[in-house]
Amino acid sequence: MHAAADPDAEVVSLSPRTLLESDRYVCEICNQGFQRDQNLQMHRRRHKVPWKLLKREAGEAARKRVFVCPEPSCLHHDPSHALGDLVGIKKHFRRKHSGHRQWACSRCSKAYAVHSDYKAHLKTCGTRGHSCDCGRVFSRPFSFFTTNKQAS
Structure with missing residues (x-):
């Protein structure tokens, strides 16, 4: 505000x-x-x-x-x-x-400096996006396909 x-x-x-x-x-x-x-x-x-x-x-x-x-x-x-x-x-x-990010998501490892941001992230982590067989979740299909091509 x-x-x-x-x-x-x-x-x-x-x-x-x-x-x-x-x-x-x-x-x-x-x-x-x-x-x-x-x-x-x-x-x-x-x-x-x-x-x-x-x-x-x-x-x-x-x-x-x-x-x-x-x-x-x-x-x-x-x-x-x-x-x-x-x-x-x-x-x-x-x-x-602040470079200090003390709250890290156990699913995707994204870290947050503000606890309320971390809690909001936990509500949506893994619920949207594109999953890879390795377990990694991507927010956009482009990232998913690009990474898979590079791994092949």
């Missing part, structure tokens, strides 16, 4: 390390991460931060936040092409700038 060039939006630039962390909610005091906002709220109480400072004052509007990619050569590094949410920028950075 691309954010419109909103001059009032707060532009947030996170480090590559932060973008690769699996935790979505990070304590701004000690940088400890949590997967749920409620867990972060409970953790913040340990820092003895008054609850009233953590909540917006009544009637105060939340300022829109947009996230830029830390990679200078990336289109999304420009605030006018910033992404509108934290999950979106994390997935973008993992897909495009």
Whole structure:
């Protein structure tokens, strides 16, 4: 989701390390991460931060936040092409700038940097395409026939 060039939006630039962390909610005091906002709220109480400072004052509007990619050569590094949410920028950075593909399909060996992409792939892997006697699956018949000719 691309954010419109909103001059009032707060532009947030996170480090590559932060973008690769699996935790979505990070304590701004000690940088400890949590997967749920409620867990972060409970953790913040340990820092003895008054609850009233953590909540917006009544009637105060939340300022829109947009996230830029830390990679200078990336289109999304420009605030006018910033992404509108934290999950979106994390997935973008993992897909495009991280060489680490930790989830690999056991059927076709295709690997993914984003777990949701891997899960989506598993739903369709092997259900379409052209199978070879060796067990390999091709997405297009052209690849299937070309490889077979070369093997002969």
